[in-house]
Amino acid sequence: MTEMNMLQAINSALDTAMAENERVLCFGEDVGVFGGVFRATSNLQQKYGKARCFNTPLVEQGIIGFANGLAAQGSVPVAEIQFADYIFPAFDQIVNESAKFRYRSGNLFNVGGLTIRAPYGGGIAGGLYHSQSPEAYFAHTPGLKIVVPRNPHQAKGLLLGAIHDPNPTLFFEPKRLYRASVGDVPDEDYRLPLGEAEVIKEGTDITLLGWGAQMEVIQQAVELAEKEGISCEVIDLRTILPWDVETVANSVLKTGRLVVTHEAPLTGGFAGEIAATIQDRCFLYLESPIARVTGMDTPFPLVLEKEHLPNHLKVYEAIRASVEF
Amino acid sequence: MTTTKSKVVYSPVFTDGAEFRIPTFKLLKQDGSLYKSAKAPDLDKEKALRIYRAMITTRILDERMLAAQRQGRLSFYMQCTGEEAAVIGSAAALDDDDMIMAQYREQGALAYRGFTIDEFMNQLFGNEMDYGKGRQMPVHYGSKKLNYMTISSPLATQIPQATGYAYGQKLAGDGHCTITYFGEGAASEGDFHAALNMAAVHRVPVIFLCRNNGYAISTPAAEQFAADGVAPRAYGYKMDVIRVDGNDILAMYQATQEARKLAVEHNRPVLIEAMSYRLAAHSSSDDPSGYRSKDEEAVWREKDPILRMRLWLESKNWWSESDEKQLQETMRREVLETMKRAQKRPPPALETLVTDVYDEVPPMLEEQFKNLKAHIRKHPDAYPKSAEHAKGGA
Numbered sequence: 048m049t050e051m052n053m054l055q056a057i058n059s060a061l062d063t064a065m066a067e068n069e070r071v072l073c074f075g076e077d078v079g080v081f082g083g084v085f086r087a088t089s090n091l092q093q094k095y096g097k098a099r100c101f102n103t104p105l106v107e108q109g110i111i112g113f114a115n116g117l118a119a120q121g122s123v124p125v126a127e128i129q130f131a132d133y134i135f136p137a138f139d140q141i142v143n144e145s146a147k148f149r150y151r152s153g154n155l156f157n158v159g160g161l162t163i164r165a166p167y168g169g170g171i172a173g174g175l176y177h178s179q180s181p182e183a184y185f186a187h188t189p190g191l192k193i194v195v196p197r198n199p200h201q202a203k204g205l206l207l208g209a210i211h212d213p214n215p216t217l218f219f220e221p222k223r224l225y226r227a228s229v230g231d232v233p234d235e236d237y238r239l240p241l242g243e244a245e246v247i248k249e250g251t252d253i254t255l256l257g258w259g260a261q262m263e264v265i266q267q268a269v270e271l272a273e274k275e276g277i278s279c280e281v282i283d284l285r286t287i288l289p290w291d292v293e294t295v296a297n298s299v300l301k302t303g304r305l306v307v308t309h310e311a312p313l314t315g316g317f318a319g320e321i322a323a324t325i326q327d328r329c330f331l332y333l334e335s336p337i338a339r340v341t342g343m344d345t346p347f348p349l350v351l352e353k354e355h356l357p358n359h360l361k362v363y364e365a366i367r368a369s370v371e372f
Numbered sequence: 373m374t375t376t377k378s379k380v381v382y383s384p385v386f387t388d389g390a391e392f393r394i395p396t397f398k399l400l401k402q403d404g405s406l407y408k409s410a411k412a413p414d415l416d417k418e419k420a421l422r423i424y425r426a427m428i429t430t431r432i433l434d435e436r437m438l439a440a441q442r443q444g445r446l447s448f449y450m451q452c453t454g455e456e457a458a459v460i461g462s463a464a465a466l467d468d469d470d471m472i473m474a475q476y477r478e479q480g481a482l483a484y485r486g487f488t489i490d491e492f493m494n495q496l497f498g499n500e501m502d503y504g505k506g507r508q509m510p511v512h513y514g515s516k517k518l519n520y521m522t523i524s525s526p527l528a529t530q531i532p533q534a535t536g537y538a539y540g541q542k543l544a545g546d547g548h549c550t551i552t553y554f555g556e557g558a559a560s561e562g563d564f565h566a567a568l569n570m571a572a573v574h575r576v577p578v579i580f581l582c583r584n585n586g587y588a589i590s591t592p593a594a595e596q597f598a599a600d601g602v603a604p605r606a607y608g609y610k611m612d613v614i615r616v617d618g619n620d621i622l623a624m625y626q627a628t629q630e631a632r633k634l635a636v637e638h639n640r641p642v643l644i645e646a647m648s649y650r651l652a653a654h655s656s657s658d659d660p661s662g663y664r665s666k667d668e669e670a671v672w673r674e675k676d677p678i679l680r681m682r683l684w685l686e687s688k689n690w691w692s693e694s695d696e697k698q699l700q701e702t703m704r705r706e707v708l709e710t711m712k713r714a715q716k717r718p719p720p721a722l723e724t725l726v727t728d729v730y731d732e733v734p735p736m737l738e739e740q741f742k743n744l745k746a747h748i749r750k751h752p753d754a755y756p757k758s759a760e761h762a763k764g765g766a
Contacts, residue, residue, distance in 0.1 A: 081590035081663045102591045104560035105527060133526060136562060172447045174509040176525030314736065341739050345729045350498040350506030350719045354744060354758055360751050 048231045053224050056199035056232045057087045057164070060206040061125060063236050065095050068123060068224035070160075071210065073100045075127030084129060085166060085225055088160055093330055104183040111163065112266035113138035115144050118158035118215070125210060129220055129256075131167035132179045145215040146190030159213035166222035168260050168310055169342075169356055172347035180259075180274065180311040180342070181252070186288045190243055192216040193287040194260035198228045204239030205285065212241050221352070227262075244291035246298065250280035253369055255362070256295060256321065258284045260307050267359035272366045279366070287317055296328040303334035308357050311367045313341040338365040392605045396647060397627055398617040402675060404683025406622075413626035415746055417690050423464045423621065424685060426484035427456040427678045428699055433492060434652070436707045437510075441656040445715060448462075449510045452480050454501040454619075454651030457677030458483050458583050462551065462644065469573060471537055471550040473530040477650075478553045478582070485518040485600065488762030489706050493714030505728070506720040528554055528561035531580065538578035542639060549577040549635040552630075556645075557588025559602045571641035572609040579631050580643045581654045583618065585650035589743055590663040603645040611641055617648030619677035622684070649675070722748075722761035 052057065064071045073088050075283040079102040082089030103110050107128055114124040128134045133142070140164070149157035182193050192214050196202035197286035202220065209216040221228075248269070249260070255265045262283050269279045280298050284290055299305045305325055307318035320337040325337055340357045348355050399410040400529045400562075406412060434584030435453040441449045452459060455477065463472065463481035472481050479492070491503075495513050498506035503514060504522060514522025521537075559582055571578050582602045586593055599605070606613035612634055616627045624646060626751060631642035649672035652659050660669075685691035709728060722745070726737045733741070745762045752759035 076588070077590045077725075079591070079595070082659070084589060102595045103594050105557040105588050105591070106560045106562060108562050109560070135526075143754075173507070175507060177509070290582055313740070343725065343744070344737055346507070348507050348725055349509060350724050351722065351758060354722065354725060354748070354755060358754075361752055363749060364747060364750075 049234055050229060051199045051232045052085050052226050052229045053196070053199045053202050053220070054085055054226065056090055056203040057077060057206055057220065058091070058233070059232060060203040060210070061088060061091060062217055064123070064210045065091065065099065065205060069099070071099070071125065072117065072120065073125045074103050074130045074238045077102060078127050079290045081097035083127060085222065087164070087220075088127065092290070107133055107136040108140055111140035111145070114163070115140055115148065115158050115334060116163055118161040119148065119156050123160040123161070123210060125162045125286070128163060128165040130177055131165040131181050132176045134163075134165055134181060138184070141185065141191070141215075141217070142188045146188045148215075150190060153181045157213070158215050158308040161215040161273060162218055163216070163220045164206075164220060166225070167348055168221050168223055169352055172261065172349065172352065173347075175346045176358065178347040178352070180309060182217075183310075183311055183315055185319045186317050189256040190215070191288060193219065194241055194285065194288060194318050195219045195221065195292070196285070197221070197259055197262040197283050198224070199230045199232050201239065201283075201285065203232050204237050205238060205241070206237040208241050212239055217242070219259065223260050224263070239285075242286045242289050242291060242292040244285055245283045246280065246294065247283055248279065248281040250278040250302065252278040252302055253303055253306065254280045254282060254295070254298040254302045255308070255366070256284060258287065259309045261310060261357070264357065264362055265308065268362035268366060271359070271363045277366060277370055290321070291330065292324055296325060299325055299329045300332050305334050306338045306340060306342070306362065306365045306369060308340040308362050308365075310342050311342045313339060314344050316341050332346050335369045338369050340365045380766055386528050388601070389607070392604055392607065393600060394613065394619055394645075396615045397623050399622040399626065400620045400680055400684055402680050404647060404680060404687050407573060412622055413629065415622070415625060417688075419464065420509050420690060423460055423484065423625075424691070425699065426460050426480055427681065429483045429703060430456055430460070430480040431678060432700070432703045432707055433483070433489070436494060436704070438652070440711060441674070445711075446510060448510045449496070449656045450654070451652035452477050454672060454677070455583055455646075455648045456480050457621040457624050457681065458581075458618035458646035459553065462581055462628040463648070464735060465625050465628035466551060467548060467751065470548050470632070471519050471521065471534075471541070471629045473534040473537065473550060473552040474523060475527070475530065475554045475558060476523050476525070477555070479511065479513065482513055482518065482520050483513065485515070485520060487513065487515055487518060487520070489710045490714065491515070496719070497520045497714045498719065499714055499717035500720050501714075501717055502720065505724040506722070513600055515676070521670070524658070527564040528558040528607060530554070531563050532570065534578050534580070535567045535576050538635075539572070540574045540575060542577050543620045547636055549579060549632060551579040551581055553581045553583060555588060556582055556584040556586075556593055556602050557591065557596055559605070560596060560652050568609045568611060568641070568643065572611045575639040576641050577635035577639055577747035578641045578643065579628065579635055581628075582645045583641065583648060584645050585648050585652070587650055587660075587664070588653045589658060590660075592664075601645055601647070603643065606643040611643055612674070613643040613645070615647060618648030619675050619680060621681045648677075704706060718753055719757045722758040
């Protein structure tokens, strides 16, 4: 065990994967000698050489198209998109190519080795183009897996899980927590399962569900609610696609209430999908409407970022409203 | 049907284009004198000094605002330092009504057009007088009045837009063109290639100005492309191209002047590759010591484009030591005083969260806004920037 922040944990996961399998490659903008603008790939080029860890030209569609070909060839590419906001030039390669490679070829070919890493989310004064949470766009695409870690331990385990998963996986990293979240991380290889939510805390009155940086927000809201005697069950979804319906439904069958929170805008956000599925599975057990606490239906602002974000107070109010319904 | 008119050969002939070496156009030496066979463009004193003042404004603004960022007064900043001649020299060759679609390092063009220090500061501090209403990060300027399209962060997205904007200008027949700026890194994006191809095919009056400044954040040009710079790509699209010493104000001015003629009078799009160097970090969040040497930077510091122009101005007796001193002092004072004022102005009103998303605020946003105001009224201490604004209304 070593105490690490989330960037160090991600670096440790990449180092572990590259040491074990020489077919694992890391590339993207500035990931080479500089180690990426956030330094997640620090020292990897020095350790594994320029053929396995390198700078690409500045072209996201090229990075992912290249990664798709590389993965189809049998390599294990871990491609970095510098900010999740800049993943959209690669949207065609991800949505039409990565996601459909196996299906369209009748499983003759696949790009299962592919992992795409991208920092996502707000809270860093990044404005419109350094703050977005694009998970819902990709969740609409069968064939992909989407993973979001909440702390260093989860980041390493889930990233190694993603790298070893035989499906193309998007790994969205909460950049607000890159340095802020610190914890003990095993030095060796360990893999956390994709597709499984984690019940972080058990409770009886209400279920709170989120992912990534919102888990910290939920934690703060729960502290406020529990002071008032409300018993909260807290679940980290961890994998957005395919998501763990069983764990969430079982929790709501017990508590009868659900609050889902994410940073992305409300309309078309993934909380809507969860709410629809859970009301279908738990309708007769619900004590109040499923609540969504999300970003607003606007682009991500700069100066009024705090107002826009679904913070702990908004989650707390939603808990209160649900319990008092 | 093929469009190729090339001759036929009967054994395999490969070529990598290496025989095409695009020359670099220069006029001015670092000591302010002209090269032997060079002839200065037609640039009168008034315009030359307007250019020089914009260069000094940009340089001082950069120094002061980077310092302000380091002091925590500003969240972020990006400098133009080292590339002033490439940006301002080209902007000065345009008609003030031509459109500028920049990347994010072209504050010099805006300063040349007359954006005031106050206008710069309002955007940098995202206060209630910022034209962008505090929505974008610092340095994302825009001015409708000065024909300067508001900056968007994603790289290269403005390049095909410039082709489209200029095509509209051609249809309007108003004799104007569009210039779009970008770095050599952005020239790798798909948008760049799409933009040049469409411009050449449709004969669009657009000038593509690539600031080849050596680095895309940490990535050196040698890891960005294998070819001899960005300029040769124009050949593939059958487009006019010129490579210019980007630190040479006279060469940049003349090259752009002629490029504008080609664009406006002959509907020929032009690519200009300005060879320069990003003397500063990529942004205030970047540290170049991690990827390049001080010695390398020092070589380029010797080629300072502002000093080069100043020496030229002095050789013509258009500028003196005391003019320089006065301008520097006045400008520094103005920047500092204006910064203090801008910093004190209140943030944009809470409504700006939901306006301009669409032409009118749609019902779902009305609802969300109403709920937000009620929430802020309940927790005013948690939202110091907007608690006052949330007081009124339902």
